Amino acid sequence: xxLQPRKRKHFIVALLPWRGGSTPGTSDVAGLVPLxxxxxxxxxxxxxxxxxxxxxxxNDEGQERFYGPGYVGKVTSVWGWKxxxxxxxDAADGGVSLTDPD
Numbered sequence: 001x002x003l004q005p006r007k008r009k010h011f012i013v014a015l016l017p018w019r020g021g022s023t024p025g026t027s028d029v030a031g032l033v034p035l036x037x038x039x040x041x042x043x044x045x046x047x048x049x050x051x052x053x054x055x056x057x058x059n060d061e062g063q064e065r066f067y068g069p070g071y072v073g074k075v076t077s078v079w080g081w082k083x084x085x086x087x088x089x090d091a092a093d094g095g096v097s098l099t100d101p102d
Contacts, residue, residue, distance in 0.1 A: 011039070011054045013039075014035075014058065015037075
């Protein structure tokens with residue numbers, strides 16, 4: 001427990017079933033169903049050097065509603081910036097199906 005809580009910002013990262021030789025555009029990822037989601041922090045950009053390439057409405061098919069990191073009874077994955085990159089690399093190296101995320 002923090003006696004003097006710090007203000008924190010979380011956002012949801014998602015692994016998408018997309019592969020390509022260049023940076024994807026918004027139209028490349030729009031409508032894709034995430035393979036996995038987790039909370040992460042701004043360090044994925046400041047330390048991991050990832051970039052925001054656009055804004056696309058997520059496909060929430062089969063996803064449970066997210067009520068925030070304090071949602072009682074909900075198990076939420078939390079990935080640091082390195083773990084987020086490792087999860088993406090593992091999914092790419094493991095031959096994740098691009099047509100059927102199940």
